[in-house]
Amino acid sequence: MKNLGYYNGKFDELDKMMIPMNDRVHWFGDGVYDAGPCRNYNIFAIDEHVDRFFNSASLLDIVMPVTKQELKNLLNELVQKLDTGNQFVYYQVTRGTGVRNHAFTPGAGNLWVTLVPAEVSDGTEPIQVITEEDTRFHHCNIKTLNLIPSVMAAEHAKQKGCKETILYRPGGRVTECAHSNCHIIKNGKLFTAPTDELILPGIARAHLIRKCKELGIAVSETPYYLKDLMEAEEILVTSSSNFCLRVDKVDGISVGGKQPELFEKIRKAVVDEFITATNVEAGKIRTAS
Structure with a gap:
């Protein structure tokens, strides 16, 4: 694949992915995210990024749908599906799916992942x-x-x-x-x-x-x-x-x-x-x- 989108167990190229309208992200931007670079199919500093991701979710009382290890396993599997090992790996969790209501939607959140080809700047140009x-x-x-x-x-x-x-x-x-x-x-x-x-x-x-x-x-x-x-x-x-x-x-x-x-x-x-x-x-x- 040239790029990839993932949502609650389903994945495909980004322009083929569909998200339920009642995902709370559409109404409130109700979620957290993290992201980092991948080179040669190695996700850099994955432990630090996943720890911060879970901490962000905890601070907003969002129930994670996976454990830290399950997420790391999933990300390492998904990066294999791109044609290049140099990628930017983005993931977010939204509070859940339900009819628009400011009060929290009960239950676990929705997990999103996107992968796109990317290179990290070497910082030589000001x-x-x-x-x-x-x-x-x-x-x-x-x-x-x-x-x-x-x-x-x-x-x-x-x-x-x-x-x-x-x-x-x-x-x-x-x-x-x-x-x-x-x-x-x-x-x-x-x-x-x-x-x-x-x-x-x-x-x-x-x-x-x-x-x-x-x-x-x-x-x-x-x-x-x-x-x-x-x-x-x-x-x-x-x-x-x-x-x-x-x-x-x-x-x-x-x-x-x-x-x-x-x-x-x-x-x-x-x-x-x-x-x-x-x-x-x-x-x-x-x-x-």
Whole structure:
């Protein structure tokens, strides 16, 4: 297959899949999701992503229809069905199916999976971003399907020829991007927003922090502000699609570029981790066995 969609045990190419109209996702966006890259049929950091997925569901009292191990087994089976082993693996659970009612639909949720061919950026090309006030609610730590503010912020960036939108709260505190985490390097130290209710605890963020510590680079998980952003030695953007990108313009103003060797050391460390973890062609091994 070139791509794949899965819904509660049924799967086919994406444009052939049909979803019941009474799935609560249609009425309320009532669900959570997670996603990550797959290379050589190896799903990267699957344990961390599945743990966060289940945590998001728990925080919204959504009943999972599978166990963690059942989900991991299913995802590893589904990636085998694509023609390429380099994919982006997305999965979500919605609260259930029932006639529209704000009160919860009883029972287990509905499990969705989509698989599409994808490559992970190596982060060597810098990106341009814009800034915008963060109008999202105070549950940003939960990876919910209610993404309208993020969708609008991403569209505003696209309209201005930029890759991302860095969001800030009243008072100028930088939180994260429309669909990424954001970090700065100041005095050779990595600063990243704390994992409170204002940001998603990104898996790529966690790997970035771990690699910085391994490299002897100090890390501070403390709030920072727009002034800090504009004066930073480097601005980094991380996500499961782009492990470590460097920003060279914010709102059309040149920024960063003051610690190129340090950035390259960090970029190489996180990308090499991904390459090493996914080098074995697991799909061929599993097929042969």
